[in-house]
Amino acid sequence: MKRPFLFFLLPILLLIIAEVLSVYFIMPFPGSQLGLAETEAGPASLGRVELGYWLHKNIGWMRVVGLLLLAYPAFLIISKPRRVWQRYVAGILLLAYGVVLYQVNMEMMADHMFLQPIHKRVVPMSENKIPLNKLVVGFESMGEATAYPLQLIGYHHQVRDTVGGESIMVTYCTVCRTGRVFSPLVRGQADEFRLVGMDHFNAMFEDKRTGSWWRQATGEAIVGPLKGQSLTELTGRQMTLGEWAAEHPNTHVLQADPTFAEEFEHMKAYDRGLSKGKLTRRDSASWKPKSWVIGVERAGFSKAYDWNTLETKRILSDVVGGEPLVLTMAPDSVSFGAWSRRVGVQTLNFQYANKKLTDKETGSVWTWRGHCIAGSLAGRHLASIPKAHQEFWHSWRSFHPDTKQYDPGN
Template identity: 30%
Template sequence: MRRAFLTLGLALWLAVPVVSLQAAPPSVVEPAVPLAHSLEAMRSAVRSGGPGKDGIPAIDRPRFESPAEADGWLDDRDRVIGYYRNGEARAYPQRILVWHEIVNDVVGGEPIGVTYCPLTGSALGFRRGDSEFGVSGRLLNSNLVMYDRATDSEWPQLLGVAISGPLLGRGLEPRRLIWTTWEAWKARHPETRVLSRDTGYVRNYRRDPYGDYNPVRGYYRPDSRRLFPVMAEDDRLPAKAMVLAFRDARSAAAVGLPALREAGVMRLSLGERAYLVIHDPGLDTGWVFHAPEGRDIDREALRFGPDGVSGPGIEGLEPVPAFQVMWFAWAAFHPDTRLIRESQPP
């Protein structure tokens, strides 16, 4: 493991920093996430991750290739981060993003920041407007701290809320990314375009300096130790166990993936709001909706397509941004999170 991190450090030292002067800030909104820690406390808890600012270079001019071309170097079991919008599908291989963490892309006519933190196993998308995101080289709760190149404000990826800079306290608009396998993504989206290894940087995209997801080993093992301190700890699950996480302005929830697979459909409440969580067996992820009590869902009639899940009882429900993440990181940001570990009937 030590040799792997030395290799990563050398590669990052050779990176060329990206400098971009822009006038337009990213698209921001009033944040709809609970803040268990004050902005000041979070700023104080930020730590250096090793590489300096832009030492991990974001991909600003992504190139793409066909599924047939990607099949030449991607294994069906390799992890990809998928995104679909307005008829366009993208696949961002984890083995590329582990070296870059951010792709500034345009999908379906909308500029989006595709972000991935290998230390927390989290992939989140954000509407970026005319701005771009870069990697600050700093971490909060072991999680990627991004910065926007227009204002230099800093954003922990898992929160999407600025903890410093001119946009302090403002939130980013989330976009749903899918953490799945290459086999599953191309089956759902046979027309997808795939991020090319022709990134403009010299990296060994055949290997992951932290370990492997195919099979799971190294840093990604559920029982392996984390590398950086966190603001809160919770031992209800192994630290690196993956959960499906979502939240509203006051509360947060995490659903264990084994429980979701077993249940297929779950109902739960956060405060006064009721939610419906549906397992997608094709992508092995979950879709979350605001759902009033008493709404009938015919599990056998559910259909899974490019836009997610549909079927009787789903029409008109408000989708809720959700994503998969390592348990320790989610619990560090949301120590009061509700955890669903056992299968619950709909």
């Protein structure tokens, strides 16, 4: 071999580049994800993720081939170098590859950065240590209820649990502010999932059986053998623990695993949008990439409602997908509800005045939870709109490119 250094240099550089790109395309490095304002292309723009997926699935044989290709040139350079400096450069590059290999696979992979609870404790309210003003994603099934604090699931990204005999997967992405509850059944069988990276700044999970990658905000498999399939979304509701407990006195609450005390401390201000990181901090202005919105899906239609407008007006009435609905704000100004305005054959129109929510048709008084407490409709309940989520505007419009924006003037 006349030029062993060249035959060594090419495969070692390709190996280093392949290792870096395998994590670069699926983690929030500069330029690796679409910018927060660069969402016009929509989530169909998956080139980065598809390339990352290909590298993820093929990196094993690429390592073997690359190491085999550079083995003989490396031997010649080390044992019989044509120039002494080549031996040192080769050694430095081998060391660099080892460092990159370790960093990429042991430090930078998403499931190594954000770990699952080691000591998972779900306790009744009598044993609860979570403050009542903390936001939670609550889930109820068969008369049983459990609350999952955002401060905890925001770090873990997913927590598996069983509520009312139903297996659930509670997920959260802090960069999108998306809380979702899914059934972990894939093709009728319970599967295991690990956090694998991000797409359009949204968390992705990989299922254990097929290796498909699933988007957290929508539950859709975007690459892999199950591409196009979706996990069944279950109804989770976001509100303060105090409001959830008032509604579900028998609720259990996920507690903080002391193993991750430092990580949870970093999430302390996240609930109210006061995080230090620019990817998770709220923009208090309206309709900015990091502004809060409530997104509603109904019958194939979607619409976004500005959080500031709801906070000011306390209720917003509209029609989405043919369903008349009302969004309500709780007295704490951080909990909210989404309800159908239909009561039997009647469609109600609501007004909020003097800190009282009433319908114009009968003058009955309602709570923000959709319960009528006085008037001719006393005892009636508004039906919940299941797919109504608070999240960042950049996230909602990325994954709902056809969404409409609510205009309070119309």
